[in-house]
Amino acid sequence: MSKVLGKKFSLLTLLILFSLFINGCASFTLSAKDFDKLYNLQQSSAIYDKNGRFLTQISGSERRTYVKIDELPPYVPQAFVAIEDARFYQHFGIDIVGILRAFVVNILKQDLAQGASTITQQLVRNVYLTQEKTFARKIKEALLAIQLERVYTKKEILEMYLNVIYFGNGNYGIEEAAQNYFGKPASKLTLGEAAMLAGIPRRPNYYAPTINYDAAVSRKNLVLDKMVEQGYITQEEAEKAKREEIKINPKAQNQGNQYAAVIDKILQESEEDFGLSREQLNTGGYKIYTTIDREIQRYAEKVFANAQNFPPNTDEILVQGAAAGVDPETGGIVFLIGGRNYGRFGGFNRSFMMYRQPGSAFKPIVDYAPAFEKGYLPSDFIVDEPVVFGDYKPKNFDGAYHGRVTLRKALVESLNVPAVKLLNEIGVDTGYEYAQRFGFELTAKDKNLSLALGGLERGASPLQMAAAYAVFANGGIYRTPHIITKIIDKDGNEIPRKNALEEKRVISEETAYLITDVLVDTVKKGTARRANFGGVLAAKTGTTEVPFKTPGQKGTKDAWIVGYTPDISVAVWMGYDKTDRFHYLRGVTGGSYPAVILRKIVSYFVQLHGEKPFTIPGNLVRVSIDEKTGLIAGPLTPSGQVVDEVFPKGKEPKSISPETPPNPATQNSNLTAVYVEGKGVVLSWQPKPGYTYQIYRINEDSSTFMVGESSTGSFADTQVTPGSHYQYYLLPIQKRKDGGMKMELPTSPVAIDIPVSITSEVY
Secondary structure: HHHHHHHHHHHHHHHHHHHHHHHHHHHHHOOOOHHOOOOOOOOEEEEOOOOOOEEEEEEHHEEEEOOOHOOOOOOOHHHHHHOOOOOOOOOOOOOHHHHHHHHHHHHHHHOOOOOOOOHHHHHHHHHOOOOOOOHHHHHHHHHHHHHHHHHOHHHHHHHHHHHOOOOOOOOHHHHHHHHHHHHHHHHHOOOOHHHHEEEEEEEHHHHHOOOOHHHHHHHHHHHOOOHHHHOOOHHHHHHHHOOOOOOOOOOOOOOOOHHHHHHHHHHHHHHHHHOOOOHHHHHOEEEEEEEEHHHHHHHHHHHHOOOHHHOOOOOOOOOOEEEEOOOOOOOOOEEEEEEOOOOOOOOOOOOOOOOOOOHHHHHHHHHEEEHHHOOOOOEEEEEOOOOOOOOOOOOOOOOOOOOOHHHHHHHHHOOHHHHHHHHHHHHHHHHHHHHHHOOOOOOOHHOOOHHHHOOOOOOEOOOHHHHHHHHOOOOOOEOHHHHHHHHOOOOOOOOOOOOOEEEEOOOHHHHHHHHHHHHHHHHHHHOOHHOOOOOOEEEEEEEEEEOOOOOOOOOOEEEEEEEEOOOOEEEEEEEEEOEOOOOOOOOOOOHHHHHHEEEEEHHHHHHHOOOOOOOOOEEEEEEEOOOOOOEEEOOOOOOOHHHEEEOOOOOOOOOEEEOOOOOOEEEEEOEEEEEEEOEEEEEEEEOOOEEEEEEEEEOOOOEEEOOOOOOOEEEEOOOOOOOEEEEEEEEEEEEOOOOOOOOOOOOOOOEEEOOOOOOOOOO
């Protein structure tokens, strides 16, 4: 044995001897009161909001129904023994062989990653101890397990284990798990169902079939293989059970607790950061103080409970949604929405468990913030044009190209091509690094240009998005999103937080403000207009398309919006849990229903807590410029071209924009424009042979951009906003015999008003 191993072994021996000396016989003795804990699991822990007001409680009595082991088919307990403790019937509470194996691994790795817990030890840990990985806890666990085996039979221990262990989705004990997942009592479980349940306790929030069905099936098959190895079933029985189609109870959904999504996060954080298990919170009588704003949480739940805030369903499957709110200054979670009809904790909490591609909502994080850090400015120009990067050919959402535009306009109108070109200029590695700084977990597969448009391998959760945008609201500083401020045990002692909350500067204060200033414009006149409540708000939308062709309107897989004020950052997601040809969002973008939800929540927050403006850093200056030239706006600059732009002092333009020439002469045409429900504005004209026509739209603010091309004499502009006034004109282009093109005078514009057709909104 090496000197290192020898020292490690000696240290462990001393720890054991010291523990035995201190605890003496008491270490091996549990009182009658202690044994009662195995059957009396009805205590609860109280949860308080940010102001110390009672919110709700966590109680084990909510979802635990005791079942006798004699009522279960033999293969049910056998499945758990096979996967969790193969030598259960041979050991005396601890598995010496397993301990030696784990000890060697832990010494080699110099940590406590490898465990060797028996079923008896797991029972002891869940009822009497914490989940922390320390030698002291493991020693105590082993001693108590030995004592437990002296008092109870193997059958009794296994029965108590099956009734205590956690199965995810809020289910404690095998009876509740069977009822919730399969809609039947545990006594009626099939072999395949029993194997699936046996696979859950190792990682309940991963192997629960309502959270990760494929992983649950894979784990089930492993359990069956272990049962064959240990002689509980034959290979033929295992193969039959593997082929068995496990049907999940359609009513296995959350119900019954107003703060279910909040409880989920508390349970996760208490275990990871405080070493307290779910079972301990169920039974320990703790006081848990949180960052939750009770009024905002309740209001957000009401908004998500209102069906008018969501597109209609195509069948009984709901269009889902989730949201998260974060305090930019502290990182404290203000509210969480785990989904629609989410009233029972322990399920699939979409606010922080779900990861979906964020689409264009990722642009400020991975494209524009890094570019501004490198010296780019919102007033800089970039060409929006067809481009190809190897096999990657990005396109704008509307299919049109807009020529020379500013970075501000490109982000406000969410143009895809400029975003990809910008990431290509600053380097994919740069964008990748900044995304990680903002708190996102990326993979090597994310290192490509699709990162510019939020094409993430793993995706992002609403909580991650809210925390990332909080960086812009907080002057460039990232703070770990968290929900617990402190936990007090029943004796009045504060439980220490094991993992310190992170605080780091991600971007400069100047870059944070530049992004904010552009995203304020996105709310005023860009893709996030429907989020505008008349107050201070910066926001960005994101929309991802389905990977298949859809009839009529574009099909959307994920619709996002993330918005913030100086006091709150909110992310809203909408979509289906499982997208297919029958279940996808029709005509929905991040700027439609999600924007309305964001507006309602943020406006209510401002109503309760007041409003304050974004503060411009002292070394930035605001200048009115000509958007077309980038120079200081002159007296003859059309009002539609005048924009307020922000520059670092000393880098603002010095020259005045030259006089704008009068509008060019136009030619008459037979161009007509009509609005058709479901198609948008349909344009018609009599085309000339050999001509292609570029179609331009003039918006209410006098901004003009090309919406498409056609040589057929007709075109439909589908990207129109209800209640808007537009003008359209054509630019005829003649194809010459030498391959060149000749542009003729534009046609006279035609005007059209888009009718208002917005679903009534109920708060």
